[in-house]
Amino acid sequence: MMFENIIGNENNKKLFQDIIKENKIANAYMFIGRESIGKMLFAMEFAKAILCIGQEKPCNTCKSCIEFDSSNNPDFFTINPEGNAIKIDTIREVVKKVYEKPIVSKRKVYIINDSNLMTKEAQNSLLKTLEEPPEYVTIILITTDDNLFLPTVKSRCTKILFNKLNNDQLLKILENKFNCKGVSDLTLKIADGSIKKALILKDKEKDYKLIDNLFSNIEKFDIIDMLEKKEDIFVDKEEAIEILEYINLIFFNKVKTNTKYINCMEIVEDTKNRIKKSNNFDMAIDHFMITVWEEING
Numbered sequence: 001m002m003f004e005n006i007i008g009n010e011n012n013k014k015l016f017q018d019i020i021k022e023n024k025i026a027n028a029y030m031f032i033g034r035e036s037i038g039k040m041l042f043a044m045e046f047a048k049a050i051l052c053i054g055q056e057k058p059c060n061t062c063k064s065c066i067e068f069d070s071s072n073n074p075d076f077f078t079i080n081p082e083g084n085a086i087k088i089d090t091i092r093e094v095v096k097k098v099y100e101k102p103i104v105s106k107r108k109v110y111i112i113n114d115s116n117l118m119t120k121e122a123q124n125s126l127l128k129t130l131e132e133p134p135e136y137v138t139i140i141l142i143t144t145d146d147n148l149f150l151p152t153v154k155s156r157c158t159k160i161l162f163n164k165l166n167n168d169q170l171l172k173i174l175e176n177k178f179n180c181k182g183v184s185d186l187t188l189k190i191a192d193g194s195i196k197k198a199l200i201l202k203d204k205e206k207d208y209k210l211i212d213n214l215f216s217n218i219e220k221f222d223i224i225d226m227l228e229k230k231e232d233i234f235v236d237k238e239e240a241i242e243i244l245e246y247i248n249l250i251f252f253n254k255v256k257t258n259t260k261y262i263n264c265m266e267i268v269e270d271t272k273n274r275i276k277k278s279n280n281f282d283m284a285i286d287h288f289m290i291t292v293w294e295e296i297n298g
C-alpha cells in the first residue's frame with residue numbers, strides 16, 4: 001500500500017492514490033510546504049509507485065522497486081543544491097538527459113529538492129522541458145516557498161500544498177521512525193511541526209533540561225547561580241534565539257500561576273531584538289539573566 005509509512009497529510013495521500021489508480025500522472029508537480037514535514041519522503045514514495053512495473057504499486061518485488069530501494073534505479077534522479085544554489089549546469093544536464101527513454105520503468109522521475117534555490121538561469125533552462133516534456137517524465141519540485149519561482153515555471157506545475165504536522169503526528173513520527181521515547185510536550189510545542197527541529201531539540205535534551213530547571217524555578221536561584229549557568233546555556237549567538245523562544249514557552253506556561261511572567265516574556269522579546277541588532281551578545285545575555293531574575297525575585 002502506498003504511503004502507509006507516511007504520517008499526516010491524509011488528503012494528499014488520497015489525491016495521489018487516485019492519480020495512480022486513474023493513471024493521470026502529471027509531468028510536473030510543485031510540492032509546497034514548510035521545512036521538514038516530510039515532503040521529500042512523500043515524493044520518494046510517489047516516485048517509487050509510478051516507476052513500479054508490478055501489479056500493485058509499489059509492489060516492492062519488481063526490478064524497478066528493488067533497484068529503487070537500493071538507490072540504483074536508472075530512471076530515478078534526485079537533484080540537490082550545491083552550496084546555496086542549484087546552478088544552470090546542473091539543470092542543463094537534466095534537460096539533456098530527460099529525452100533519453102526510461103530503461104527499466106515506463107516512466108522517469110526527477111525530484112529537485114530545495115528547488116527554490118535554482119538560479120533564474122537554471123529555472124529558465126528547465127522551463128523548456130516543462131513546456132514540452134516527454135510524456136513519460138515526471139518532475140517534482142520541492143520547495144518551502146512558491147513565490148521564489150518565475151511565474152512561467154510555477155504555472156507549468158501542478159501545485160500540491162503540504163500541511164504542517166500536528167503534535168500527535170509529530171510524536172508518532174518521532175516514536176515510530178526515530179525511536180525517540182519520552183518526548184516532552186514542550187519539545188513538541190517548540191518544534192512546531194518540524195521533524196528536524198524536534199530531533200535537534202531531542203538531541204540537546206540534556207541542555208534543555210537544564211534550561212527547564214532553571215527558568216521554571218527562578219525563585220529558587222540567586223543571581224550568582226543565574227549568571228554562572230548562563231555560560232552553559234548560551235554558548236553562541238546562532239542558537240540563542242531558539243533557546244530564548246524555548247524559554248518563552250516556559251514563561252508562557254507559568255503565566256497562569258504568576259502574572260510577573262508576562263513581563264518576563266516581554267524581556268525575552270526585547271533580548272531577541274537586542275541580540276539581532278547589537279554586536280555585544282554577552283552583554284545582552286547578562287542583561288537578560290539579571291532583569292528576568294529581578295522581575296521574579298525583586
Ligand SMILES: [Zn+2]
Nearest residue numbers: 052059062065
Ligand atoms: Zn514494483
